[in-house]
Amino acid sequence: MRLVTFRKGKANHVGAIVGDCVADIVAASRASGGPALPADMIALLEMGAKGLRAAKAAARFALKNPKRGLLVPLELVRLEAPVPCPRKLLALAGNYSSHLKEEGKNARAKREQTPRVFMKPPSTTVNRPGGHIPITRYAHFVDWEVELGIVIGRKAKDVTPRDASRYIAGYTIVNDISERDFRVQKRTKTEDFDKFFDWLNGKWPDGFAPMGPCLTTADEIGDPMNLAIRLSVNGQVMQDANTSGMIYNCAEIVAYISRWVTLEPGDVIATGTPAGIGKIRGIKLKVGDVVRCEIENIGVLENRVAAER
Template identity: 45%
Template sequence: MKIARYHVAEGDSRLGRIDGDRLTDISDVPGVGTSLRAILPGLAGLTPAILAASGQSYDLGEVVLEAPIDDPQKYLGIGMNYREHAEEARAAGIPTPTSQLWFNKQVSCIVGPYDGIVKPDISDALDYEIELGVVIGQKCKNVPVENARQVIAGYLVANDVSVRDWLQKRSPTFTLGKSFDTHGPIGPWLTTDDEIVDPLALQMTLTVNGEVRQQWPTDDMIYTIYEQIAYLTQVMTLMPGDILATGTPAGIGAPTGDFLKVGDVVRAEIDGLGAIENRVVAEGSTGVGA
């Protein structure tokens, strides 16, 4: 099942079920409403009614898709979790971590799957990172690796946009360079876990202006998504709607200095999850993140 947040024209945000190129409104299903995060703990019980819903139907071209989860308590990312990416980062002067390396992306960075990405005036080192986003479905702590999949609600496509000079030079942690406004596009919808046979066997592709920059399978992770959940929940309680960006493969712009420029179109696609596409816009552009 695929669930999106959307609005029509200047209307309020609502939830819809995705079936091919159509969206069917589900917000009027008893117990659903307009917050995807709020229904995640009880989603299994709501699924039959959601699948049977016959609300207003739209062609996807008639609606504006929003970030599936716009209000997570936490948006966490793991650094250098693909083998080839860790090597290219090392070549660029970034040491390879000896354990899981986690950072915060402040939730204010989140925007929708087709919103603009702002290139800040203060940097010319704007970079892209396609990532498999994991959305937590239930409150959990001290989760064993073998049980970790049970706490996953589903998956989405994420672009962990990074401002490299602030990431590696201007701050002693990754947080600032990962958290600029609009630098967290996600979507295009939440694909529930039951639709994905193996999330560690998905192909990821990122293009800039149609040119392939990153193309890699998720099976190259150093730490699997299950090991990531087990590691994190030793420290903190993960909550429904929390987003984990699980690492990016090789091909980022930093090693070559081929950074994003205003006007570039970045498309990130993961098999079975769909694609997001974001244009880089100048700071001060109107309508960004709308």
């Protein structure tokens, strides 16, 4: 099932993609006599397997009863990020050997390192499919990073890699937009410590985490460690890889983070990007560029770059 959050009037609703339409699962469940479903993705995920089963039944009802007005053509729907404001938006740095190699770094054995995890402010960085990637007056080198996003479905604390998949509701696409030359205020001296925070702060600008178009549930994603992943800018392919290139797999990532952070339903973890970033090519995003991210069994996330309003 491919779950979405879509705009209906002035409010968000949860739906499911059915063919080339979106089924309003809240209305469909009500019309079919099913359980009351929330219009919020996090609240739906908090219902657990019961909620997902009810959502799937509602989507089937909408499909079988097209005259009930429960289906809306996708082209007429404004999609929001599947989880518009996750409690936590975590991300991994350097989780593809190919990306480390292009930056002139060595991919060490797992026993010699641990995942490199950081956060992006969820309430301001999350951006919707079709939303504009903002270029601010402080922008110097805005770059792209297509990433597979893990969406947590159950509260997870200190889980094992063997059990971690049971806590994953599904997967989405995250474009970890990054400012590579972060300069907001001049300084007379730059130390290595400053460089780290420049890198980190360059992940934080508003709108720098486009996400979507949907949440593909774990039972329909196939093997999350064998998905084609691609990004293009204005039709030119920049990144073309497979999630099998990750150093730490999805289960290992969830297990590791859960040792020191309680993961909650709706939390999103971006799992790192493969080779092909603009920094290495000397290509930065500019106003008018169209960035298209694709991951197998999830879909397409497309955003245009625009001047900040």
